[in-house]
Amino acid sequence: MPDICPCISGKPYKACCEPLHLGILRASSAEQLMSSRYSAFVLGKISYLIDTLHPDKRQADDEQTLSQTIEQTQWLGLKVIKHQQSGEKATVEFIAFYHQQPIGQLHECSNFTKQEGRWYYVDGDILPAIKLARNKLCFCGSGKKIKRCQH
Numbered sequence: 001m002p003d004i005c006p007c008i009s010g011k012p013y014k015a016c017c018e019p020l021h022l023g024i025l026r027a028s029s030a031e032q033l034m035s036s037r038y039s040a041f042v043l044g045k046i047s048y049l050i051d052t053l054h055p056d057k058r059q060a061d062d063e064q065t066l067s068q069t070i071e072q073t074q075w076l077g078l079k080v081i082k083h084q085q086s087g088e089k090a091t092v093e094f095i096a097f098y099h100q101q102p103i104g105q106l107h108e109c110s111n112f113t114k115q116e117g118r119w120y121y122v123d124g125d126i127l128p129a130i131k132l133a134r135n136k137l138c139f140c141g142s143g144k145k146i147k148r149c150q151h
Helices: 030-043 046-051 062-072
Strands: 075-086 089-098 104-115 118-126
Touching: 030 046, 030 075, 030 089, 030 104, 030 118, 046 062
Parallel strands: none
Antiparallel strands: 075 089, 089 104, 104 118
16 A cells, blocks of 8 residues: 555644545535545545445445446546535545656546535536646655655
């Protein structure tokens, strides 16, 4: 397992997303759930991804679909743009970067709902990719500028 959490929080995995992945803790916010789901994609934690998907949205082939996505995608970093919550509903806008030429982006505004004290991912709207500024810090968490980073 990685020392630093894949969600780019800067925290050790054991103190960040691992307790959520193991079921020791539950996400306290939609933003935390979204970040832990990103880490689950990076680490191949399919059961966590299914467990945190709203029960009404689950499909019989979820395990196969997720397995294929995880196998085919090399995730590089995560940037949370905005988190809004109103009662038991929340949205999180984020960009998940993945290996592709040029760098691929999943820019999404995700919808979450809280039921019986537990946050679930419901669905999301795909948004246009953003322009990556070469002199900004890299999304991978290396601390280097995008033009100098090896991702």
